[in-house]
Amino acid sequence: MSGLIAILKKNVRQYMMVIALAVAMVAFGILTDGIFFRPVNLTNLVLQNSYVLILAVGMLLCTLTGNVDLSVGSIVCFIGALCGVMMVDLQWNPYVAMLLALLVGALIGMWQGFWIAFVNVPPFIATLAGMLVFRGLGQVIMKGQTKAPFPKEFQLISSGYIPDPFGGLSIGALHFHVFTLLIGLLIVALIIFGEIQKRKKQKKYDFDMLPAGIWLAKVVFIATVLVAFTVVFAVYKGFPNILILLGILVIGYQFVASKTIQGRHIYALGGNRKAAELSGVKVKWVMFWIYTNMAILAAVAAMVFTARLNSATPKAGQNFEMDAIAACYVGGSAVSGGVGSIIGAVVGGLFIGVLNNGMSIIGISTDWQQAIKGFVLLAAVAFDLYSKSRSSKIA
Amino acid sequence: MPNQSILLSMKHITKTFPGVKALDDVSLDVKEREIHALVGENGAGKSTLMKVLSGVYPYGTYDGDIFLEGKRCAFSNIKQSEQAGIVIIHQELALSPYLSIAENMFIGDERARFNIINWDKTREDALKYMERVGLHENPNTPVNKLGVGKQQMVEIAKALAKNAKLLILDEPTSALNEKDSEHLLEILKELRDTSDISSVLISHKLNEVASVADSVTILRDGRTIETLEVKRIPGENASISEDRIIKGMVGREITEMFPKRSNPIGDVLFEVQEWTVYNPDNPEKKKLDDVNIKVRAGEVVGLAGLVGAGRTELAMSVFGRAYGDAISGHTLIDGEEVDISTIPKAISHGVAYVPEDRKELGLVLIQNVKENTTIAKLRKIAKLSVINEHEENVVAEDFCKRLNTKTPTILQTTGNLSGGNQQKVVLSKWLFSDPRVLILDEPTRGIDVGAKHEIYTIINSLAAQGMACILISSEMPEIIGMSDRIYVMSEGRITAELPGRTTTQEEIMRNILNN
Numbered sequence: 085m086s087g088l089i090a091i092l093k094k095n096v097r098q099y100m101m102v103i104a105l106a107v108a109m110v111a112f113g114i115l116t117d118g119i120f121f122r123p124v125n126l127t128n129l130v131l132q133n134s135y136v137l138i139l140a141v142g143m144l145l146c147t148l149t150g151n152v153d154l155s156v157g158s159i160v161c162f163i164g165a166l167c168g169v170m171m172v173d174l175q176w177n178p179y180v181a182m183l184l185a186l187l188v189g190a191l192i193g194m195w196q197g198f199w200i201a202f203v204n205v206p207p208f209i210a211t212l213a214g215m216l217v218f219r220g221l222g223q224v225i226m227k228g229q230t231k232a233p234f235p236k237e238f239q240l241i242s243s244g245y246i247p248d249p250f251g252g253l254s255i256g257a258l259h260f261h262v263f264t265l266l267i268g269l270l271i272v273a274l275i276i277f278g279e280i281q282k283r284k285k286q287k288k289y290d291f292d293m294l295p296a297g298i299w300l301a302k303v304v305f306i307a308t309v310l311v312a313f314t315v316v317f318a319v320y321k322g323f324p325n326i327l328i329l330l331g332i333l334v335i336g337y338q339f340v341a342s343k344t345i346q347g348r349h350i351y352a353l354g355g356n357r358k359a360a361e362l363s364g365v366k367v368k369w370v371m372f373w374i375y376t377n378m379a380i381l382a383a384v385a386a387m388v389f390t391a392r393l394n395s396a397t398p399k400a401g402q403n404f405e406m407d408a409i410a411a412c413y414v415g416g417s418a419v420s421g422g423v424g425s426i427i428g429a430v431v432g433g434l435f436i437g438v439l440n441n442g443m444s445i446i447g448i449s450t451d452w453q454q455a456i457k458g459f460v461l462l463a464a465v466a467f468d469l470y471s472k473s474r475s476s477k478i479a
Numbered sequence: 480m481p482n483q484s485i486l487l488s489m490k491h492i493t494k495t496f497p498g499v500k501a502l503d504d505v506s507l508d509v510k511e512r513e514i515h516a517l518v519g520e521n522g523a524g525k526s527t528l529m530k531v532l533s534g535v536y537p538y539g540t541y542d543g544d545i546f547l548e549g550k551r552c553a554f555s556n557i558k559q560s561e562q563a564g565i566v567i568i569h570q571e572l573a574l575s576p577y578l579s580i581a582e583n584m585f586i587g588d589e590r591a592r593f594n595i596i597n598w599d600k601t602r603e604d605a606l607k608y609m610e611r612v613g614l615h616e617n618p619n620t621p622v623n624k625l626g627v628g629k630q631q632m633v634e635i636a637k638a639l640a641k642n643a644k645l646l647i648l649d650e651p652t653s654a655l656n657e658k659d660s661e662h663l664l665e666i667l668k669e670l671r672d673t674s675d676i677s678s679v680l681i682s683h684k685l686n687e688v689a690s691v692a693d694s695v696t697i698l699r700d701g702r703t704i705e706t707l708e709v710k711r712i713p714g715e716n717a718s719i720s721e722d723r724i725i726k727g728m729v730g731r732e733i734t735e736m737f738p739k740r741s742n743p744i745g746d747v748l749f750e751v752q753e754w755t756v757y758n759p760d761n762p763e764k765k766k767l768d769d770v771n772i773k774v775r776a777g778e779v780v781g782l783a784g785l786v787g788a789g790r791t792e793l794a795m796s797v798f799g800r801a802y803g804d805a806i807s808g809h810t811l812i813d814g815e816e817v818d819i820s821t822i823p824k825a826i827s828h829g830v831a832y833v834p835e836d837r838k839e840l841g842l843v844l845i846q847n848v849k850e851n852t853t854i855a856k857l858r859k860i861a862k863l864s865v866i867n868e869h870e871e872n873v874v875a876e877d878f879c880k881r882l883n884t885k886t887p888t889i890l891q892t893t894g895n896l897s898g899g900n901q902q903k904v905v906l907s908k909w910l911f912s913d914p915r916v917l918i919l920d921e922p923t924r925g926i927d928v929g930a931k932h933e934i935y936t937i938i939n940s941l942a943a944q945g946m947a948c949i950l951i952s953s954e955m956p957e958i959i960g961m962s963d964r965i966y967v968m969s970e971g972r973i974t975a976e977l978p979g980r981t982t983t984q985e986e987i988m989r990n991i992l993n994n
């Protein structure tokens with residue numbers, strides 16, 4: 085038993101966040117008489133938060149190095165404006181335009197990465213400058229106007245749903261999206277398989293293991309929740325395109341961060357830059373690529389956001405950087421760097437998103453929402469520091 | 480000194496961390512007016528015991544009782560233990576680098592009235608305490624302008640300013656040279672004799688323990704093994720023999736501190752020529768001046784010199800130019816010039832550098848043993864950039880076994896390991912990188928005798944495999960005992976080349992000072 089408590093204590097942060105998210109969702113479900121869990125609302129929840137989650141994925145890498153990127157909101161505005169010019173004003177092929185937008189995002193990231201990595205400008209300053217520069221340039225391009233409407237193909241990023249090659253399935257009054265069900269079940273199967281593999285490995289090395297019962301409960305819980313959500317989406321219009329994009333990004337980045345050399349180098353750099361450098365980690369290049377990557381993801385977020393609004397506006401992306409940063413820290417990143425995970429950041433972002441969404445349905449004003457988010461951030465980080473100081477004193 | 484009364488008594492202390500019982504029913508009595516040494520292998524629990532005593536681990540997080548002058552103590556933080564007269568000086572100095580000696584001395588206890596600092600009184604008081612520790616400096620000097628030895632004195636003066644009855648020093652001399660160490664130990668004796676201050680001295684340098692301690696408590700695996708008393712007879716130099724302490728510490732006798740090496744020595748493997756490096760903080764000044772060294776395959780070459788002679792700078796500038804400005808010179812492997820001007824290039828040419836400061840430069844303390852072991856050459860266990868976790872676990876386990884690293888699992892955070900085991904992890908990391916040239920910078924600093932012996936054995940086996948080893952050490956016996964050849968460095972130059980093993984300390988000193 086004491087072993088179990090020790091394991092829980094060690095991972096208290098991870099479990100806390102997931103539990104908090106679940107509690108918040110159930111609470112809103114009750115408070116809103118179930119409106120919260122309606123398929124259309126859950127779909128909305130995904131759409132509303134997708135761009136912040138995309139940004140949070142990139143931002144997590146920045147926070148791992150002990151830094152943040154303040155410019156992403158402005159990059160969203162700038163790229164949005166660029167998309168507007170290319171697709172609305174010039175009527176270019178939307179696919180070509182999207183590719184160009186990504187490319188420009190990469191260039192912006194290299195520009196910032198250059199100053200940060202090779203001139204040693206502190207990231208806070210370099211990206212603060214970027215925040216001003218790209219907001220300004222975005223407005224210059226738009227000349228104060230809003231650009232709309234965008235071509236259909238472009239809008240589909242955010243408003244489309246995955247097709248159903250199986251043509252759907254009707255049981256009674258309910259109509260199911262079969263492909264969605266299949267994807268959902270496949271993912272659940274993969275997760276269960278992964279968990280079993282992980283546990284086998286743990287057995288071999290005899291590391292802290294959850295007792296079998298609790299482990300089983302955990303897996304069953306995850307599987308049930310995922311199946312439930314899949315069904316909810318399947319009875320509506322199926323998975324939104326954006327959810328698939330998001331899923332790919334999250335899984336891909338989680339993989340890179342946790343399983344590859346590059347990911348390990350980022351964590352090592354964040355934990356102790358000097359030691360990492362002396363171990364042969366090319367710290368400058370790592371910084372460079374992290375910030376380049378961040379701007380590319382900001383360009384993706386810009387397109388998702390612009391497509392959703394079906395317009396590019398000068399105010400687009402305002403405070404997105406703050407939401408993304410908050411998502412990372414709520415999700416367990418350490419302010420000093422070296423600690424955090426992509427999944428954590430996504431859970432953190434979802435938590436904030438759920439709060440936003442639930443509070444909106446209940447009718448709490450956005451001003452209050454803002455304030456409440458602030459308290460949540462503070463509480464999460466304070467709790468983090470508290471539990472850390474309790475569990476491991478490295479004096 | 481008959482009938483000394485007990486100053487401090489720790490009884491039946493037990494302290495557990497997740498997965499580790501760091502202290503298991505440990506008792507310790509410290510008498511008044513004594514220097515009590517606490518020795519034991521790395522990870523024996525010495526630091527933990529002192530952290531329990533000083534309130535770093537608050538009352539309630541451990542079992543057992545602490546009595547100071549017969550009164551029961553239940554400290555919940557350091558402040559409370561300090562008020563009771565127990566002051567701990569950690570190995571990592573806790574001074575604020577840009578503040579002056581006087582400011583540092585009274586941090587948290589400022590000489591002030593109505594919240595306004597009285598600078599005259601501050602300086603006056605500072606001078607008083609500095610006098611007692613024999614520190615003759617201007618109290619306005621910022622502490623980062625002082626050497627480590629003097630900084631250590633500032634720490635002690637600061638402790639005196641807090642009216643300490645009991646000083647705890649956790650490896651105070653590990654970063655000091657011999658002269659500074661001696662001075663520090665003299666001060667401890669003086670405080671004992673003139674101000675009735677007892678000290679607990681944690682140290683791995685058993686010669687100094689043997690020479691100053693009045694009693695020695697030996698810990699092993701979290702348990703008290705024994706306490707040895709020294710009967711000092713006036714006029715005689717009775718003391719505990721080092722061998723006796725070692726026997727208690729490691730539970731066996733170590734017959735030869737420096738194990739013999741008999742492997743053949745090959746051709747010149749690594750060579751540094753005309754190596755000149757300027758000081759990055761002061762670009763006019765040469766830090767290294769026309770250094771030439773050679774190391775043969777299977778040879779251990781020592782670099783002797785005082786702190787500041789430029790040995791670490793030499794190692795780091797060679798290793799991927801991790802130090803220095805305007806570096807000029809040549810590096811050769813197997814007689815051919817190689818480009819090792821960045822750290823990744825150095826590593827891929829088989830050069831490895833085990834740094835002096837393992838916490839700052841050697842390890843990522845928040846990462847675990849496994850991650851630290853493989854970081855320098857991850858591609859060895861990766862395919863298309865994806866790390867093979869199974870292989871990584873095997874590698875990490877294997878190194879823990881080979882170097883006898885004591886850790887509950889390879890997933891333990893390295894920040895939680897004791898000093899010696901941390902050092903073994905750093906060593907593992909560099910051995911994993913398949914070096915041909917291994918530069919070891921103070922590899923046994925803060926390491927217990929048993930582990931030292933193990934590390935010497937490891938170095939020998941590496942040499943026997945044909946590796947070229949460069950050993951930097953401030954401990955003369957170590958340099959002499961381990962090296963085949965010794966370069967003496969002084970002020971950035973090589974001033975002599977001496978044979979190892981047969982050289983004497985005096986000869987090395989003479990060559991250092993001749994310059």
Ligand SMILES: Nc1ncnc2c1ncn2[C@@H]1O[C@H](COP(=O)(O)OP(=O)(O)OP(=O)(O)O)[C@@H](O)[C@H]1O
Pocket residue numbers: 476477478496497499500501519520521522523524525526527528895896897898899900925927
């Ligand atoms: N915060 C912690 N969490 C987990 N284990 C710890 C922690 N601090 C110490 N330990 C473990 O407790 C044991 C005792 O460690 P301690 O630092 O007291 O050793 P030590 O005798 O001071 O060794 P050294 O001579 O190397 O400094 C070790 O096994 C160490 O790994």
Ligand SMILES: [Mg+2]
Pocket residue numbers: 525526527649897898
């Ligand atoms: Mg210690």
